[in-house]
Amino acid sequence: MTATTALQAEKVTPRHRVRRISDKTIQTAFILPTMVLLILWNIFPLFYSLYLSFTEYSVISGAPPRWVGFENYRNVLSDPLIWKYFALTGRFALLSVGLQTIIGFAMAMIVRAKFRGSGFITTLILIPMMLSPVVVGKFWAMIYNPTFGPLNYLLGMPPPRGPDWLANPEFALWSVVLVDVWMWSPFVMLLCLSGLKAIPEYLYEAAAIDRASAWFQFWRITLPQVAPLLMIAILFRTIEAFKQFDVVMGLTGGGPGDATELIAVKLYRIAFLGRFDTGIASAFAYIVLIIIIAISNLYIRYLNRLRGEA
Amino acid sequence: MAKFEEVGPHAPITESIRVDLVHPRARLGVTIRAVVAVVIVAIMLFPVIWLALTMVKTRPDAVAVPPKFIPYFPEGLLSDWCMVPQLNKDGTPKLGKDGQPVLKERDVCFDVTLEGIVGLFFERRTLTPAQQKQYMESPEFGWADRILLRRGLVITGPSEFVDRFRNSLIIAGTSTVLAVTFGLLAAYAFSRFDIQGKPDFLFFILSTRMLPPVVVTIPIFLMYRQLGIYDTHIGMILLYTVFNLSLSVWLLKGFLDEIPKEYEEAALVDGYSRMQAFRKVVLPQAATGIAATTVFCLIFAWNEYAFSLMLTSDVARTMPPSIASTQGAGGIEWAIIATASMLFLIPVVVITFALRQHLLRGVTFGAIRQ
Numbered sequence: 320m321t322a323t324t325a326l327q328a329e330k331v332t333p334r335h336r337v338r339r340i341s342d343k344t345i346q347t348a349f350i351l352p353t354m355v356l357l358i359l360w361n362i363f364p365l366f367y368s369l370y371l372s373f374t375e376y377s378v379i380s381g382a383p384p385r386w387v388g389f390e391n392y393r394n395v396l397s398d399p400l401i402w403k404y405f406a407l408t409g410r411f412a413l414l415s416v417g418l419q420t421i422i423g424f425a426m427a428m429i430v431r432a433k434f435r436g437s438g439f440i441t442t443l444i445l446i447p448m449m450l451s452p453v454v455v456g457k458f459w460a461m462i463y464n465p466t467f468g469p470l471n472y473l474l475g476m477p478p479p480r481g482p483d484w485l486a487n488p489e490f491a492l493w494s495v496v497l498v499d500v501w502m503w504s505p506f507v508m509l510l511c512l513s514g515l516k517a518i519p520e521y522l523y524e525a526a527a528i529d530r531a532s533a534w535f536q537f538w539r540i541t542l543p544q545v546a547p548l549l550m551i552a553i554l555f556r557t558i559e560a561f562k563q564f565d566v567v568m569g570l571t572g573g574g575p576g577d578a579t580e581l582i583a584v585k586l587y588r589i590a591f592l593g594r595f596d597t598g599i600a601s602a603f604a605y606i607v608l609i610i611i612i613a614i615s616n617l618y619i620r621y622l623n624r625l626r627g628e629a
Numbered sequence: 630m631a632k633f634e635e636v637g638p639h640a641p642i643t644e645s646i647r648v649d650l651v652h653p654r655a656r657l658g659v660t661i662r663a664v665v666a667v668v669i670v671a672i673m674l675f676p677v678i679w680l681a682l683t684m685v686k687t688r689p690d691a692v693a694v695p696p697k698f699i700p701y702f703p704e705g706l707l708s709d710w711c712m713v714p715q716l717n718k719d720g721t722p723k724l725g726k727d728g729q730p731v732l733k734e735r736d737v738c739f740d741v742t743l744e745g746i747v748g749l750f751f752e753r754r755t756l757t758p759a760q761q762k763q764y765m766e767s768p769e770f771g772w773a774d775r776i777l778l779r780r781g782l783v784i785t786g787p788s789e790f791v792d793r794f795r796n797s798l799i800i801a802g803t804s805t806v807l808a809v810t811f812g813l814l815a816a817y818a819f820s821r822f823d824i825q826g827k828p829d830f831l832f833f834i835l836s837t838r839m840l841p842p843v844v845v846t847i848p849i850f851l852m853y854r855q856l857g858i859y860d861t862h863i864g865m866i867l868l869y870t871v872f873n874l875s876l877s878v879w880l881l882k883g884f885l886d887e888i889p890k891e892y893e894e895a896a897l898v899d900g901y902s903r904m905q906a907f908r909k910v911v912l913p914q915a916a917t918g919i920a921a922t923t924v925f926c927l928i929f930a931w932n933e934y935a936f937s938l939m940l941t942s943d944v945a946r947t948m949p950p951s952i953a954s955t956q957g958a959g960g961i962e963w964a965i966i967a968t969a970s971m972l973f974l975i976p977v978v979v980i981t982f983a984l985r986q987h988l989l990r991g992v993t994f995g996a997i998r999q
Contacts, residue, residue: 345903346822349814353834353874356811360871361837364848371847378851426669434663442985443670446677449977451932453953454970458680461963467692469679477695501673509988562841565934569953583841590847591939597847607841615839 372601379595391602400577401585401603405610408581411492412560415499419556422500423507424549428541430508431515445509447502456569459498460485463570485571488578495579498566503559507552514548515541547625554618561611582607677974683967684746687780690739691963697739711738744780745964747773749790749972753782789951790969797947797973799862801930804869808926809919811870812877817907819878820885821893831879838875842935850940860941868936873926880925884918885911920987924980931977948973 372391374384395401430441447455462470463484471481484494518540526536564583567573573580573588586607590600682700683691690697701707712732714722722730734740751773756764761781764770774784815834819827849868850859858864888911896906912919934949941947952969955962981988 340902340904342822342903346818346824349818350824352811353815353878356867356871356874357834357837360849360868361840361845363852364845365840367848367851368845378847429662429669430666432659432662434659434666437663437666438985440666440670442982442988444673445981446974446978447673449928449932449981450677450970450974451934451949451952453934453949454966454973455676457953457966458676458970461683462676462679467694467696469696469698472696501676505673558839564842565949568934586841587935601847604841604847608839611839611841612836 368601368604371598372605374598376598377595378597384598387598391599392606394599395603395606401582404577404580404582404585407492407579408561408563408583411496411499411563411579411581412557414493415496415503416553416556416560418496418500419504419507420549420553423504423552424511424545426504426508427511427515431512441508441512445505448505450502452502452565453569455498455502456566458569459494459501459566460570463494486575488575491571491575491578495567495570498570499560499563502566503556507549507556510548510552511545514545518544547622550618550622550625554615554622557614557618558611561607561614680967680970683963684971685741685743686739686964687742687744688960688962688964690742693739695736697737699735699738700741701738703740707738711735711740742964743776745962745968747776747784748782748788748962748965749968750788751777751784752786752788753777754785756781756783793946793948793951794972796862796945797931798976800865800869800945800947801927804866804873804930805923805926807866807870808873808877808930809881809923812874812881812922813915813919815874815878816881816885817911820882821890831882834875834878836875837871846936846939853940860944860946862945865937865941865945865947868940869930869933872933872936873929876929877922877926880922881915881918884915888914917987920984924984924988927980928977931973 371384373386373388375387375391376382376384426444430437430444462468465471465481465483465486466478470484471477474481476482482490484490522540522544523536526540531539562583563581564587567579567581567584568587571579573584582603586600586603589596589603682698685700686697699707699711701711711734713735714730715733717723725731756778758781760783761778764778764783765775770778777784818824819831824830853859853864892910892914893906896910897903901909932949933947934953937947938950938953941950948969952966952973955966955969
């Protein structure tokens with residue numbers, strides 16, 4: 320009798336009413352906010368800028384967009400300077416991602432060993448990537464300064480002997496690369512480190528029993544096991560290198576001349592300076608997007624092959 | 630480890646030691662790694678240390694040639710080493726009127742000043758030398774005023790720094806919370822339910838991260854102007870939320886996939902509703918993932934520059950564009966920029982350190998598990 324009462328009491332508790340929400344409803348309710356936000360803030364802008372890329376339009380002119388067909392694309396693609404900037408960005412991406420990979424991986428190999436304070440040290444190394452990129456650009460400009468900057472001084476080249484890193488077209492790109500490497504090697508390190516930590520210990524035990532050399536262990540165990548994560552790090556960094564904007568703006572603003580005019584900087588200049596050529600900027604942005612997607616696809620395909628073999 | 634006499638010969642072996650890891654050569658290897666790691670930290674952190682030193686320099690010291698590395702407090706820490714007797718041409722110490730040797734600063738030393746810190750918080754105006762003298766003698770100025778008075782400046786009012794910092798806190802904080810919350814809900818749905826076209830949905834979510842900001846900026850700029858949310862907090866919060874959502878969904882889905890479905894099923898059998906199971910079983914298990922995702926979203930939203938530069942002007946402008954455009958009267962105020970950057974860095978560093986265990990684990994999931 321008491322049991323029945325308890326059961327009946329149970330039925331009217333709010334908990335029971337909650338249960339009537341079906342999984343289907345929950346599923347929809349959970350996904351809806353994300354989808355609505357993504358559609359409003361990504362799909363709409365994407366299609367709108369696709370439309371704008373076929374028009375002559377400037378956000379500041381007040382005149383409505385005028386349909387011009389493929390003219391913007393023709394203009395961008397036939398501009399030799401744009402191709403030069405693409406080549407420059409490619410070089411920048413290659414140099415900076417390459418160095419980040421090597422340095423990040425090397426750092427991960429060093430801090431993977433457990434020693435007193437290794438966790439603390441690892442976190443300290445992460446600090447550069449927590450800084451705001453534009454602040455980083457600004458401050459490195461000071462460090463590079465040929466008169467009062469500490470870099471030349473520490474390199475033993477007090478003024479006027481030291482080079483002006485950012486004003487010299489030969490060094491400017493390398494200087495930007497160095498800052499990017501400084502800032503983002505820790506990111507590669509973090510990804511590699513989690514890859515390293517996931518390697519099962521028994522592989523090394525087996526290798527140790529077989530008296531395999533450290534070199535052999537590195538090439539046959541460590542590298543293949545970390546490769547997928549390393550590829551993900553490289554993928555992320557390559558995408559970011561093509562979007563690189565903040566650090567360059569802080570460091571050189573694209574100069575000297577156009578020695579560090581990466582495509583993202585050029586894009587900003589077309590879209591938000593001078594004549595505010597929204598139409599041309601949209602067309603240019605679409606070309607960049609297609610290139611990024613193409614490169615990402617190559618990487619992802621390679622990554623999947625790597626996974627398939629592993 | 631317990632001694633043999635205590636546990637006896639038949640006690641189970643509870644731990645094993647890899648002989649190759651306790652070999653003296655291996656131990657030496659670890660020591661070398663530790664030393665190299667410390668050197669790496671020193672090199673990596675040099676620019677940050679330089680930032681910290683610049684914070685407490687006067688304007689001339691910040692751009693002194695040769696650069697100054699050693700801070701000292703007058704009459705205090707390190708001042709004995711930094712102040713050396715000035716020498717006459719014949720090499721004897723130069724004596725002042727009172728018979729004491731005249732001291733001068735070493736080239737690499739600078740005395741610590743709070744000019745940059747005060748300058749960050751207040752707007753300043755230059756005084757004429759006569760005014761400066763008069764103001765210095767006036768007793769009504771506080772310590773902050775006096776620091777600037779010494780340089781011939783007077784405080785005219787609070788600077789925009791506090792506003793900008795508050796904007797950053799509101800925008801980055803709220804958008805991180807929203808991105809992690811919505812991301813968690815969506816990730817749970819993707820992880821636990823059979824959804825038609827799931828891989829396509831997920832790729833769509835990821836691909837939103839590949840867009841160059843400028844592609845979306847122009848339409849969003851136009852859209853915001855139309856809706857009247859250009860340069861508003863709500864506009865920036867929603868924008869940053871969306872840009873973090875893709876990362877958040879992917880990372881969190883990786884984590885939730887790791888949590889065995891059986892836990893919730895057991896809870897459902899025990900009479901929990903789906904919502905209760907989610908709250909009481911899944912959430913605590915996903916704590917690590919939530920923490921790691923929060924750090925990554927926060928770092929992005931906190932430091933974002935391009936959107937803020939192009940989509941805000943005064944009301945909702947965050948710190949990064951504001952730091953980048955800091956200018957003093959006649960030249961760059963390095964100390965103020967350094968102070969702003971350091972104060973701006975602290976919240977992220979504190980949160981990252983607090984969550985660092987999660988961060989290391991956190992990155993593994995979502996990346997490895999797909």
